[in-house]
Amino acid sequence: YIWQSLDPITSALVLSLGLCYQARLRDRMAFREYVAQAFQDPCELPGGADRFQREITRCQHVFLDELELGPNIAKNEALCENVFMMVVCIDLRIPLFLVGKPGSSKSLAKTVVMDAMQGDSSSSELFRLLKQVQMVSYQCSPVSTTDGIVGTFKLCQRFQKENNPDRFVAVVVLDEVGLAEDSPLMPLKALHPLLEDGTTGADGNTDIIPIEQRVAFVGISNWALDPAKMNRGIMVCRGEPDKDELVKTARDICATSPEVKSCISPLIGSLADAYHAVYASQKREFFGLRDFYSLMKMLYGYSAASTRQPTWAEIKKTVC
Numbered sequence: 001y002i003w004q005s006l007d008p009i010t011s012a013l014v015l016s017l018g019l020c021y022q023a024r025l026r027d028r029m030a031f032r033e034y035v036a037q038a039f040q041d042p043c044e045l046p047g048g049a050d051r052f053q054r055e056i057t058r059c060q061h062v063f064l065d066e067l068e069l070g071p072n073i074a075k076n077e078a079l080c081e082n083v084f085m086m087v088v089c090i091d092l093r094i095p096l097f098l099v100g101k102p103g104s105s106k107s108l109a110k111t112v113v114m115d116a117m118q119g120d121s122s123s124s125e126l127f128r129l130l131k132q133v134q135m136v137s138y139q140c141s142p143v144s145t146t147d148g149i150v151g152t153f154k155l156c157q158r159f160q161k162e163n164n165p166d167r168f169v170a171v172v173v174l175d176e177v178g179l180a181e182d183s184p185l186m187p188l189k190a191l192h193p194l195l196e197d198g199t200t201g202a203d204g205n206t207d208i209i210p211i212e213q214r215v216a217f218v219g220i221s222n223w224a225l226d227p228a229k230m231n232r233g234i235m236v237c238r239g240e241p242d243k244d245e246l247v248k249t250a251r252d253i254c255a256t257s258p259e260v261k262s263c264i265s266p267l268i269g270s271l272a273d274a275y276h277a278v279y280a281s282q283k284r285e286f287f288g289l290r291d292f293y294s295l296m297k298m299l300y301g302y303s304a305a306s307t308r309q310p311t312w313a314e315i316k317k318t319v320c
Contacts, residue, residue: 004046018052020234033049036048049242059082059084063087064080067124072295076105078100086110087313090216091117094233095234097229099224099306100238101289102241103290105238105308109216110173117133120132135170135171135173136156137175138174138175146185146189156170160215171215171217172216172218173218174218174220179222188251192311195232198213198215213268241289243272246275250292250293258291260303263297271292271296295318299318
């Protein structure tokens with residue numbers, strides 16, 4: 001029953017709801033269960049909430065499976081969602097805010113999407129159907145200025161004018177955009193007109209730029225911004241992964257070598273439990289996801305060099 005194919009309209013509704021609404025929520029199961037009840041004839045959703053998530057995950061993996069990832073990179077849920085959201089929003093020129101703690105694959109997703117979306121030059125047949133991207137990054141900080149942010153948008157607009165907008169899109173990427181909120185100059189207020197109608201709002205220039213002529217936008221942050229900015233685009237909120245997702249990610253990191261994976265797999269569950277215990281006991285967040293992923297990569301290195309399971313002394317050395 002759950003494998004019954006969906007008609008194109010129902011599938012489009014599921015993907016649109018997932019992209020626009022579910023991605024910004026932490027308690028996603030409650031949302032799926034509520035929304036699934038609204039799917040009735042002629043847009044039926046056999047399988048309900050489970051089918052809703054399966055349809056989104058299936059589409060996400062279509063894009064992720066086309067990427068050429070390096071060794072010890074896990075195709076986990078965070079990377080899968082981040083890549084999907086970036087590709088769709090960039091190609092359609094919809095502003096996107098990517099919010100998640102360090103280690104939630106935000107920067108990695110940006111890198112692999114930039115490498116994949118090369119238009120006709122892409123190595124992937126799927127990505128050759130999408131626009132070619134030119135990303136321009138601006139590193140935000142507490143001393144960021146309005147001129148710096150507006151200047152990045154204008155630079156992207158110049159890139160885009162020199163190319164066919166149907167096959168090319170320039171992308172403004174604001175890295176660590178949350179840091180700019182601490183600037184006394186309040187530079188992020190410049191985003192309001194830029195994201196809403198594509199103009200700076202200065203010099204009396206209030207003409208709305210058609211969506212096909214605008215530049216794309218991706219804001220990357222470790223924490224959410226105020227709603228006045230976030231509501232001008234689509235938001236992805238990545239929370240802390242549960243133990244099952246952590247174990248899956250660790251196994252994917254070790255999957256480069258099946259022999260090494262078989263050596264380390266018996267340790268992964270206990271290491272994941274230990275990480276969660278340490279993370280939950282912190283008064284302030286000092287250890288995070290990157291520490292756990294680095295631990296797994298270092299144990300992978302020990303096991304690859306010795307072709308055996310890491311010893312207790314090696315595990316202790318890696319942790320300390």
